Amino acid sequence: MEGHGEFRAFCSAEVRLLGLEEGRERLRGSLEDPEGTVLVASSGTVSRLGMEALAPEGIRIVSGFSSDPTVDDLRGCLTALSGRKVGRLVCVGGGSTIDMGKALCAMLGMEGGAPESYDGLCEAIQNKRYVRADRGIELIAFPTTAGTGSEVTPWATIWDLRGGRKLSVDMPALTPDLAAIVPGFTTHMPARLTLSTGLDALAQAMESFWSRARDPLCQALALEGVRRIRTHLPAALSRPGEMEHREGMCLGALLSGLAFSRTRTTACHSISYPITIRHGVEHGLAVAVTLEEVARIDRSAVPEIEQIYDIFGGPQGLHRWLEETSRPIQPLRLSAMGITEQDLPALVDGAFTQGRMDNNPVPLGREDVEGILRRVL
Ligand SMILES: [Fe+2]
Known part of the structure; x- marks a missing residue:
């Protein structure tokens, strides 16, 4: 069997299993500093979890992407963040939301900035032009579904609908720093x-x-x-x-x-x-x-x-x-x-x-x- 005798390291993320109130508190804490913090969450999730009350005034929220995020969605989110210094991405949602956060993290950290055109983005993803040892942006994941595992993996799926293919954004440094698992966030x-x-x-x-x-x-x-x-x-x-x-x-x-x-x-x-x-x-x-x-x-x-x-x-x-x-x-x-x-x-x-x-x-x-x-x- 391949790998016999080797036990490769598991994910480097801090993984927390939290009760509902602890989870809300941890979420509130992660959004405390609006400067440089971006919340990646659908508008439905923002209102369902009462995040307007948890997030401080002026926090930037990125939403409006499909349930299977596409290259167009990624472009839209990158445009929404253009000119903004991002130090922390807090992703609250299903695997697609966390994947979008990871893709943003990869692209925002590209030397010289992320490509603006559709084809340029596809090319950058396909040829892994975003890969680097240290991502520089903090990445926090609060999954609201129980399944995809995106909160503990180092990759994300982005669909190239024009090319009819699945693209993978993939680098070791993409594993979130914190995976906060709150079963109370999944009851909806x-x-x-x-x-x-x-x-x-x-x-x-x-x-x-x-x-x-x-x-x-x-x-x-x-x-x-x-x-x-x-x-x-x-x-x-x-x-x-x-x-x-x-x-x-x-x-x-x-x-x-x-x-x-x-x-x-x-x-x-x-x-x-x-x-x-x-x-x-x-x-x-x-x-x-x-x-x-x-x-x-x-x-x-x-x-x-x-x-x-x-x-x-x-x-x-x-x-x-x-x-x-x-x-x-x-x-x-x-x-x-x-x-x-x-x-x-x-x-x-x-x-x-x-x-x-x-x-x-x-x-x-x-x-x-x-x-x-x-x-x-
Ligand atoms: Fe899967």
Whole structure:
């Protein structure tokens, strides 16, 4: 196994699990100095958390980006901040908000400033012109969903809709300085968002567990993440107001985030990107749709996948759990997501993302991916 005997360092972020009042207090403290502090949050989040009362007068708020942030969104946010000296970015929101904060952080720190044109930004991201050892801007994350793990990872996804591709802003220094996890900030989530972010966390944990970059420490974290998600995701869906299950999901998602922050993901994530970009399927649902199929294939190379099955009571148990958890909200079949057989060749074309597909323990070619997609149609 690659990496055997090495235990790479986990994220350097300070991670805090906080009660609602502590969380609000920590948020208020992080916004105390309006000079140089920028709050990245959607307007819905600002009013829902009563942040007008927490944030001092004159604080700059960046909002108005889509739930899957695009290059256009990034340009808009950079324009909104032009001419401003930014010393701290406080991101309050789901993975997309935290990703936007990270992308801003990377671009604002570029020598000579961020490119202004669409193509210039794409080029800078693609060729990693933003990479440096020290980011210079403090980055604080308060996630309001339980799933993406963005608060403990060093990368962010930005969608190039014109080019029809996913771009990754990625450098070690992008891991937030503080990940403040406040389960009380996640109780607002409607069922569909609870499901999609929860399934993203499940997929990230499982993919970390079987990835080529796996090691025993990541696998232990991933298994514990899977265990919590198995218990708490269905309960958070059926009893959304019960804090015990929101806390369980926050911990499950954190364990998953820590696991995959060192290994990255594999075939399920790689295959999901064209499903999201071409058909608008939420990220967590797009990754979960191939989870069972990829687990089945990867088991030949990673027999300890059995330990994941054991948590669900066997492969059939995993199948039942996925079906029963998702069916009332979104059945995990491509056809139920508006995708037809005619769409499959384009999905196969877009399914091979470097660093994801080649991190799968069993090498998959075009025919394999097409077979997977047909079986989940
Ligand atoms: Fe993900």
